[in-house]
Amino acid sequence: MPYNIAMVSDNFYPQPGGVESHMYQLSSKLIDRGHKVIVITHAYAGRTGVRYLTNGLKVYYVPFFVIYRETTFPTVFSFFPVFRNIVIRERIEIVHGHASLSSLCHEAILHARTMGLRTVFTDHSLFGFADAGSILTNKLLKFTLSDVDHVICVSHTCKENTVLRASLDPLMVSVIPNAVVAENFRPLSHDLGGSNMPKPRAASGPPQPMGPDEIITVVVIQRLYYNKGTDLLVAAIPHILAAHPNVRFIIAGNGPKAIDLEQMIERNVLQDRVLMIGPVRHEEVRDVMVRGHIYLCPSLTEAFGTVIVEAASCGLYVVATRVGGIPEVLPPHMTEFAAPEEDELVEATGRAIAKLRAGKVRTELFHNQVKLMYSWTDVAQRTERVYDGISGNISHGEFYQGAGAAGAWSAPRGRAGGQSFALIERLKRYYGCGIWAGKLFCVCVIVDYLLYLVLEVFAPRSRIDICKDWPKKLLKEKNKAIERGFGAGTNGDEVLETRNPRRHKERKEELDDS
Amino acid sequence: MLALLQRLTSPPAQTLYTLQPTHSTIQYTVSTRPITQTIPAILGYIISVLVRVLLGLVTVLSLWTKWRTTLEQPTAPLLWILGSDREVRLFALAHSCQWRYLAPSAFVVLFLVFRRGYTEESLTLLRGLGIQTSTSSSTYLLGPTTRFIPTTSIQDIFINEAFKGFEIRFYLAIVVEGEEDVVVVFPSLLPRRGTLEVVWRGARRCLWEREGVGRERLQDREKESVDM
Known part of the structure; x- marks a missing residue:
């Protein structure tokens, strides 16, 4: 059943980033599956108003004050009139918010619940529990998530983190990983091997060990911030280079820690062995990656780590710190793990280099393996299932895999999967957020509800024009309809599972959790 | 009570008048002037x-x-x-x-x-010559503000959406060659989508279609009421 979905977040193109590309890819795949998707974000410099992207994805750049680093000022209610207008004119049924630091997303979820819509929230990041900023963010998260229908996290670590931060029922949190467009991250050998030439490295011949004098290049692509582990990198590089003479580094990205790296290079006179190439655009990342053999990811916290999937897809052996969601992302034969410490990182890189020299790693096969593991189509399929679950199109039992009696944890559940819309039920949920916060949240919700009533009087629905949908090619739509009808019929689950072997494993884990 | 409030706060109803004296000329007028027909x-x-x-x-x-x-x-x-x-x-x-x-x-x-109690905005299309937009002034003392755009400098005419206050409105825009901003037709009334689509179709037909193709038999003065 096609839905009208609104993706809401402060982060969207033209600003580059992980959440942005996630939203874009997911939206376009959902559109391919026959849904209608719009994106609501705030206005960027020189980009205000309503725009269409490829494939008929409509983007509303709502004019708002931007206070800090492309985040809007959290005015709880000022977004409501515009949001209501958009929701009505686009006939939205499901509001899907992204990124926990985006106030636009939180406000949208609150308003959507007031308007009686189903809501989903996707968390893309991990947070701490101790410092003041985190506590505040967590409280805010708890506020919006007390009344959300379903939450999606990008990794199991992220799920654990979100469940703890927002005191959620683990049952209503799904894990749907990010994906990569594998075609955009082809290894070099796939380029050389055209149609007439047999692909030299992709062929499954005997492994070709690298000679001891052959130069191994280590690539690092990241924003140079503290949380990305640049300090670790600064400490580890001299040791790695001292231990392995035929190793070079390529570091791409910029940030406040770039200066530390430059100092390290100068102090150790490594100018000819460490190349810093500054910021690269996302579409150029692949060109940088294929210049190397090993990808080093020294991150201190990472919810998913799309970049290491991209690196593996380019045929690079990955050395990563064992933090956050990183261990879940790639199978063990593609990665060498290290604890986030200097010595361990040096050691792990050493192991990786040795393995490459011995020809024990078949990096040329990585691309096809990654291609099978991650695809946005699969992400869209699984997200669609969440939509089905919350809008009651598949039964509660089926959605939650029969785990636990309905509402063993959170009692006031209405229809299958979804939360009840009754104001009093909603207030109950918010009241439990804290001694003072609970009452404050309740006041917010009541004001929001009154605002909704006022808007219904002064800006009635009859005065809002309904938008026309983006015209779709009829033939394609018909095919899709047949396909979906088939999928939803007899063996829909089998189709899903043959396409995605990871899914089966995950379901089991979900059962274990409960 | 609620109905009364709604009526009081609603903007005045708009009416679309179509005037087609010859086959190559159409004038679309959107007006908030109340229709006076009863005694x-x-x-x-x-x-x-x-x-x-x-x-x-x-x-x-x-x-x-x-x-x-x-x-x-x-x-x-x-x-x-x-x-x-x-x-x-x-x-x-x-x-x-x-x-x-x-x-x-x-x-x-x-x-x-x-003071003029209503606003009247119109779009006049002359095949082969160009189009003229006009907006009535707020007093009876001043004439309407008009703008003529010759056909040769019209690049396109389309309906788009934009944020206006707390809502999103449709508008009919004309792209003029050599100008950075588009010219908005009916800029102060911003009629609803249904009205705009009628005008847009008529404008395209009048401007770009060949003589005798898709010609419509419009009455001399046809009234189409569009409820607001």
């Missing part, structure tokens, strides 16, 4: 016009009288109109009210008298 409505309209005229005359007269009396110049026409008895009384009245009250209140009354 009470017509009576009300006539009375309101009369009241306006009277009020205007009285105000001008009083201003004139005050001016003449202040400067102590002859007021012969008054004597001729009113007779000496009433003239004396009028002088007393004019003497008693001071300039500082009279001038602002006269200004307000004149403003109200000349």
Whole structure:
């Protein structure tokens, strides 16, 4: 059943980033599956108003004050009139918010619940529990998530983190990983091997060990911030280079820690062995990656780590710190793990280099393996299932895999999967957020509800024009309809599972959790 | 109660008038002028016009009288109109009210008298020549603001959406060659999508379709009411 979905977040193109590309890819795949998707974000410099992207994805750049680093000022209610207008004119049924630091997303979820819509929230990041900023963010998260229908996290670590931060029922949190467009991250050998030439490295011949004098290049692509582990990198590089003479580094990205790296290079006179190439655009990342053999990811916290999937897809052996969601992302034969410490990182890189020299790693096969593991189509399929679950199109039992009696944890559940819309039920949920916060949240919700009533009087629905949908090619739509009808019929689950072997494993884990 | 509130706060209803005197000319007019067809409505309209005229005359007269009396110049026409008895009384009245009250209140009354109670915006299409947009001014004293765009410099005409206040409105825009901004048709009324689509279709047909293709038999003056 096609839905009208609104993706809401402060982060969207033209600003580059992980959440942005996630939203874009997911939206376009959902559109391919026959849904209608719009994106609501705030206005960027020189980009205000309503725009269409490829494939008929409509983007509303709502004019708002931007206070800090492309985040809007959290005015709880000022977004409501515009949001209501958009929701009505686009006939939205499901509001899907992204990124926990985006106030636009939180406000949208609150308003959507007031308007009686189903809501989903996707968390893309991990947070701490101790410092003041985190506590505040967590409280805010708890506020919006007390009344959300379903939450999606990008990794199991992220799920654990979100469940703890927002005191959620683990049952209503799904894990749907990010994906990569594998075609955009082809290894070099796939380029050389055209149609007439047999692909030299992709062929499954005997492994070709690298000679001891052959130069191994280590690539690092990241924003140079503290949380990305640049300090670790600064400490580890001299040791790695001292231990392995035929190793070079390529570091791409910029940030406040770039200066530390430059100092390290100068102090150790490594100018000819460490190349810093500054910021690269996302579409150029692949060109940088294929210049190397090993990808080093020294991150201190990472919810998913799309970049290491991209690196593996380019045929690079990955050395990563064992933090956050990183261990879940790639199978063990593609990665060498290290604890986030200097010595361990040096050691792990050493192991990786040795393995490459011995020809024990078949990096040329990585691309096809990654291609099978991650695809946005699969992400869209699984997200669609969440939509089905919350809008009651598949039964509660089926959605939650029969785990636990309905509402063993959170009692006031209405229809299958979804939360009840009754104001009093909603207030109950918010009241439990804290001694003072609970009452404050309740006041917010009541004001929001009154605002909704006022808007219904002064800006009635009859005065809002309904938008026309983006015209779709009829033939394609018909095919899709047949396909979906088939999928939803007899063996829909089998189709899903043959396409995605990871899914089966995950379901089991979900059962274990409960 | 709620219905009443809604009616009070709603913007005035808009009507689309289509005027097609020849096959190569169409004028689309969107107006908020109330339709006067019933007898009470017509009576009300006539009375309101009369009241306006009277009020205007009285105000001008009083201003004139005050001016003449202040400067102590002859007021012969008054004597001729009113007779000496009433003239004396009028002088007393004019003497008693001071300039500082009279001038602002006269200004307000004149403003109200000349204020146009409705807005009318139109798009005139002349095949082979160009199009002209016009917006009526807010008073009866000024003529409409018009803009003519020759066919050769029209690049496209389309309907788009934009944020306006707390809502998103559709608008009909014309892309003019060599100009950075588009020209918005019906800029102050911003009619609803249904109306805009009618105008857009008509405009495209009139501007770019060959003679005799898709010609529509429009009545000389066809009224299409679009409820707002």
